Amino acid sequence: MRMGIEILVDGTAVTLRPDDNLLAGCVKAGIDVPYFCWHPAMGSVGACRQCAVKLFAGPADTVGKIVMACMTPVTAGMRVGVAEAEAIAAREGVVEFVLANHPHDCPVCEVGGECHLQDMTAMTGHVSRRPRFEKRTHRSQDLGPFVKHEMNRCIGCYRCVRFYQDVCGGTDFGVFGSAKNVFFGRAQDGALESPFAGNLVEVCPTGVFVDKPFSANFRRKWDMRSTPSVCPHCAVGCNISIQERDGVFRRAVNRFNASLNEYFLCDRGRFGVGFLQGPSRLRVSRDRYGKVFARHAAVAHLAKIFASGKAVGVGSARASLESNFALRRLAGAARFYAGLTAHEVGVAQAALAAMRRVSTATLAQVARADAILILGPDPQVVAPRLGLALRQAATRPNDALLAAREIPAWHDAAARTAMAGQKNPVFVVGPAPTALDALARLAVRMTAEDTVAYALEVAHSPAGEVTDALLTAKTPVVVAGGSAALIVAGAKIVAALEARGIKARFVPLLAAANSIGLACMGAESAGSCATAGAQMVALENDFFGAAGLAAAASVTVLDHIETATAQAADFCVAVGSFADTDGMFVNLEGRAQPFYKAIFGENDAPAAWEILRDAGILAGILPPGTWPTRAALLADMTQEFSDLAPCLRALPAPGEPKPPGLPHRFSGRTASRAHVDVREAGPPMRAESPFGTTMEGAAQHGAEPLVWAPGWNSGQAVLRMAEADKDIFLFQDKIPDALMMPEPPWSYDAGSGVEEMSAHSPAIIARGWA
Amino acid sequence: MHLFHKTETQQYPEQKPKLAPRFRGRIVLTRDPDGRERCVSCHLCSAVCPCDCIDLQKSAAPEDWTPEYFRINFSRCIFCGFCEEACPTSAIQLVPDFEMSEFSRQSLVYEKEHLLIAGTGKDSGYNFFKVAGVKGAGAPPKSPKSLLP
Ligand code: SF4
Ligand code: SF4
Ligand code: SF4
Ligand code: SF4
Ligand code: FES
Numbered sequence: 001m002r003m004g005i006e007i008l009v010d011g012t013a014v015t016l017r018p019d020d021n022l023l024a025g026c027v028k029a030g031i032d033v034p035y036f037c038w039h040p041a042m043g044s045v046g047a048c049r050q051c052a053v054k055l056f057a058g059p060a061d062t063v064g065k066i067v068m069a070c071m072t073p074v075t076a077g078m079r080v081g082v083a084e085a086e087a088i089a090a091r092e093g094v095v096e097f098v099l100a101n102h103p104h105d106c107p108v109c110e111v112g113g114e115c116h117l118q119d120m121t122a123m124t125g126h127v128s129r130r131p132r133f134e135k136r137t138h139r140s141q142d143l144g145p146f147v148k149h150e151m152n153r154c155i156g157c158y159r160c161v162r163f164y165q166d167v168c169g170g171t172d173f174g175v176f177g178s179a180k181n182v183f184f185g186r187a188q189d190g191a192l193e194s195p196f197a198g199n200l201v202e203v204c205p206t207g208v209f210v211d212k213p214f215s216a217n218f219r220r221k222w223d224m225r226s227t228p229s230v231c232p233h234c235a236v237g238c239n240i241s242i243q244e245r246d247g248v249f250r251r252a253v254n255r256f257n258a259s260l261n262e263y264f265l266c267d268r269g270r271f272g273v274g275f276l277q278g279p280s281r282l283r284v285s286r287d288r289y290g291k292v293f294a295r296h297a298a299v300a301h302l303a304k305i306f307a308s309g310k311a312v313g314v315g316s317a318r319a320s321l322e323s324n325f326a327l328r329r330l331a332g333a334a335r336f337y338a339g340l341t342a343h344e345v346g347v348a349q350a351a352l353a354a355m356r357r358v359s360t361a362t363l364a365q366v367a368r369a370d371a372i373l374i375l376g377p378d379p380q381v382v383a384p385r386l387g388l389a390l391r392q393a394a395t396r397p398n399d400a401l402l403a404a405r406e407i408p409a410w411h412d413a414a415a416r417t418a419m420a421g422q423k424n425p426v427f428v429v430g431p432a433p434t435a436l437d438a439l440a441r442l443a444v445r446m447t448a449e450d451t452v453a454y455a456l457e458v459a460h461s462p463a464g465e466v467t468d469a470l471l472t473a474k475t476p477v478v479v480a481g482g483s484a485a486l487i488v489a490g491a492k493i494v495a496a497l498e499a500r501g502i503k504a505r506f507v508p509l510l511a512a513a514n515s516i517g518l519a520c521m522g523a524e525s526a527g528s529c530a531t532a533g534a535q536m537v538a539l540e541n542d543f544f545g546a547a548g549l550a551a552a553a554s555v556t557v558l559d560h561i562e563t564a565t566a567q568a569a570d571f572c573v574a575v576g577s578f579a580d581t582d583g584m585f586v587n588l589e590g591r592a593q594p595f596y597k598a599i600f601g602e603n604d605a606p607a608a609w610e611i612l613r614d615a616g617i618l619a620g621i622l623p624p625g626t627w628p629t630r631a632a633l634l635a636d637m638t639q640e641f642s643d644l645a646p647c648l649r650a651l652p653a654p655g656e657p658k659p660p661g662l663p664h665r666f667s668g669r670t671a672s673r674a675h676v677d678v679r680e681a682g683p684p685m686r687a688e689s690p691f692g693t694t695m696e697g698a699a700q701h702g703a704e705p706l707v708w709a710p711g712w713n714s715g716q717a718v719l720r721m722a723e724a725d726k727d728i729f730l731f732q733d734k735i736p737d738a739l740m741m742p743e744p745p746w747s748y749d750a751g752s753g754v755e756e757m758s759a760h761s762p763a764i765i766a767r768g769w770a
Numbered sequence: 771m772h773l774f775h776k777t778e779t780q781q782y783p784e785q786k787p788k789l790a791p792r793f794r795g796r797i798v799l800t801r802d803p804d805g806r807e808r809c810v811s812c813h814l815c816s817a818v819c820p821c822d823c824i825d826l827q828k829s830a831a832p833e834d835w836t837p838e839y840f841r842i843n844f845s846r847c848i849f850c851g852f853c854e855e856a857c858p859t860s861a862i863q864l865v866p867d868f869e870m871s872e873f874s875r876q877s878l879v880y881e882k883e884h885l886l887i888a889g890t891g892k893d894s895g896y897n898f899f900k901v902a903g904v905k906g907a908g909a910p911p912k913s914p915k916s917l918l919p
Contacts, residue, residue, distance in 0.1 A: 667819060
């Protein structure tokens with residue numbers, strides 16, 4: 001147990017964390033106190049008055065007074081009454097007011113069944129309505145292709161504006177009106193501009209904001225299989241849950257990870273995953289004339305190519321470690337290239353070299369950094385959630401200031417007021433403006449070449465405003481990207497700070513989900529491979545584009561989306577996407593993260609590594625019986641690449657009990673396939689997965705893939721769940737020669753922020769982001 | 771004593787039994803008094819069904835909550851009536867008809883077109899949207915730009 005403060009709640013002693021307020025502490029300790037405006041990531045403002053509890057002055061006090069739990073610090077020995085009659089009546093009264101204008105429309109509300117308002121209403125015990133007047137109504141707005149607006153459901157908790165304006169810095173959404181006529185929306189209809197707008201769906205405790213593509217593909221939360229996964233749309237690798245039913249992708253939701261994305265995703269991630277259900281999926285293997293091949297025929301085709309000895313493998317920064325490794329093994333290390341430009345390979349290699357030498361920051365550490373230097377492109381464009389973490393650090397109330405004024409960090413309004421007019425030491429240096437410029441103490445525009453020179457100067461000379469700020473900070477963070485030279489220079493700054501005993505950390509800005517994983521396998525750019533007469537095998541990448549590769553004898557593509565390369569290829573093999581297979585990515589923090597098969601369709605394509613394995617065995621390159629399981633492949637891979645050895649920890653221990661894969665209230669099982677065959681097929685079986693595939697299994701509270709707790713149907717149930725601590729960090733043993741790293745040339749590319757897979761998502765296309 | 775009772779045997783099927791309206795037999799989907807489909811795809815009936823024999827899918831159109839398909843596997847249904855009890859719109863109702871024998875179980879899978887009837891069934895006046903308050907059933911919409919409360 002963590003160091004805690006003991007207090008008395010309804011006569012029982014409970015231990016709470018000293019940095020939590022009374023509400024957060026109670027909820028986490030398993031005591032039901034209803035609330036609306038407090039949010040674990042946004043703190044308290046005391047606006048909704050829902051969290052009323054009784055506070056007694058001392059053991060002799062029998063009267064007590066009603067206080068808002070979310071605004072009350074936890075002090076040793078305090079006596080609190082949650083189940084006091086007066087407090088219960090106060091809370092029921094508040095919910096009655098809250099519901100006075102709330103429509104009676106849970107059946108036609110997408111949030112019904114996972115609604116914080118429903119949970120809280122049930123928690124207060126309020127059951128019947130007394131007001132008889134007409135409810136106030138609002139006209140809802142069109143907020144673009146991501147978020148649907150149903151303003152009548154608003155309960156006025158202000159979470160949305162606090163999130164949109166205070167956390168994300170958005171300016172096009174706000175609150176209008178006064179008194180009981182308050183409206184949360186935009187001045188006019190139009191798409192929400194913030195790249196984090198999708199979080200409103202989860203931030204709002206009611207159904208005002210709804211995931212629009214999900215609404216068109218709707219199922220109740222209890223009716224969907226929910227599988228832990230990793231967002232594949234940038235190198236941050238935010239944790240998500242993929243929810244599916246009947247083999248159809250329904251939506252992606254945030255999966256809480258305390259040291260990574262916490263409660264928020266970016267819109268590219270949340271809505272980009274829609275590519276799974278988009279029109280441009282590659283679902284069958286075919287040749288260039290459109291002739292369809294079954295799995296064994298596709299395997300035979302690949303075997304022929306590999307047997308010819310002319311195969312050249314082109315790996316991918318968006319494919320799993322497993323598939324890249326399998327391709328590398330089949331093509332041979334010397335004939336394995338990366339489907340990236342020479343510039344991109346240089347950047348990834350520089351990032352890898354930096355990670356092996358200096359400490360990298362987790363996103364949570366970025367969000368709590370006390371000084372930040374950003375070198376190069378706009379993090380919010382390349383890796384949006386990292387941009388949000390930087391924004392959180394930039395607007396974060398200063399610890400020393402809060403301590404001096406005795407303001408607890410969760411006291412959001414007071415902390416922000418205390419910070420007014422002050423800027424944290426955030427410095428942005430690079431060729432183009434960034435979204436963080438307005439928050440930075442200093443934003444300097446200079447050419448990429450000068451930025452490199454400037455960064456090296458900071459690393460080597462201890463003078464100047466930026467250097468001073470970094471030197472006086474306790475946990476400074478340097479973010480660099482866009483150029484191998486900038487990454488090396490950034491790492492050198494961190495190394496110089498580390499040499500002075502400062503806990504400095506580095507974050508490389510990278511674009512693709514498995515950039516680091518592919519870099520670990522050390523492949524050159526496919527642009528530099530000698531192609532004459534080569535039989536190219538391109539794994540999940542669009543490197544060659546529509547132009548194809550004139551000099552190559554043939555191009556075979558293994559992919560799950562119709563890229564330009566796939567359309568121009570001689571042969572396409574359909575393989576499973578990240579949601580159809582198990583696999584791992586390594587993110588820009590050096591964190592190796594497993595994802596699991598989330599979609600269970602009728603004719604799911606196998607993982608690329610399985611196809612490649614079969615082809616390798618058929619071609620005689622691999623001995624029969626190679627890699628019967630993913631575990632066997634990972635064992636082989638970690639032997640070859642010792643950096644990746646910790647990946648083995650992601651495998652479930654044999655005999656470990658499996659939590660159920662389906663919610664316990666999953667319905668319609670005897671009808672969903674009855675139109676095809678009234679006899680029910682058995683459930684899909686997967687020996688390798690750490691989760692069961694049915695509703696049965698060892699229910700270990702907190703380990704279930706579904707975020708749920710008794711009485712807590714909304715995502716806020718995460719407060720009641722045990723914190724999973726399974727994160728795997730690579731590169732823990734550092735090479736101590738960071739300051740001597742060779743300096744690569746300064747070629748610079750800011751990146752477009754468009755990513756191959758999400759660009760096929762209908763919602764992303766509708767938003768104009770593809 | 772039963773020996774001396776008058777025999778209760780009825781000459782079914784020549785003589786049809788008298789069934790009360792509350793009899794729980796074949797399930798239908800009804801329409802509201804204006805003739806629109808009542809079901810709003812809320813999934814409460816499928817959730818409450820103890821044999822999990824109801825499956826449906828909301829239409830893909832954003833503001834349309836009618837089901838795209840609605841399927842009951844009567845070979846599993848135990849006619850408990852929980853679905854009718856759970857339904858917030860009075861759409862799903864059990865009617866006094868038990869004559870559902872078939873030669874193959876597959877024929878007991880009913881789709882929306884087999885379930886949907888033309889009338890309101892037992893609950894003649896009820897229209898969910900008139901009371902739900904989501905589609906203009908409250909006061910006229912307030913302007914957010916007005917500062918009047
Ligand atoms: S927001 Fe919650 S309480 Fe309101 S209609 Fe939706 S589900 Fe019901
Ligand atoms: S829209 Fe949602 S988050 Fe915003 S004030 Fe209303 S209920 Fe709260
Ligand atoms: S920041 Fe990157 S990983 Fe996270 S949700 Fe966005 S695209 Fe996905
Ligand atoms: S409970 Fe009623 S409205 Fe809801 S899905 Fe079933 S039949 Fe339709
Ligand atoms: S949660 Fe405490 S007042 Fe809103």
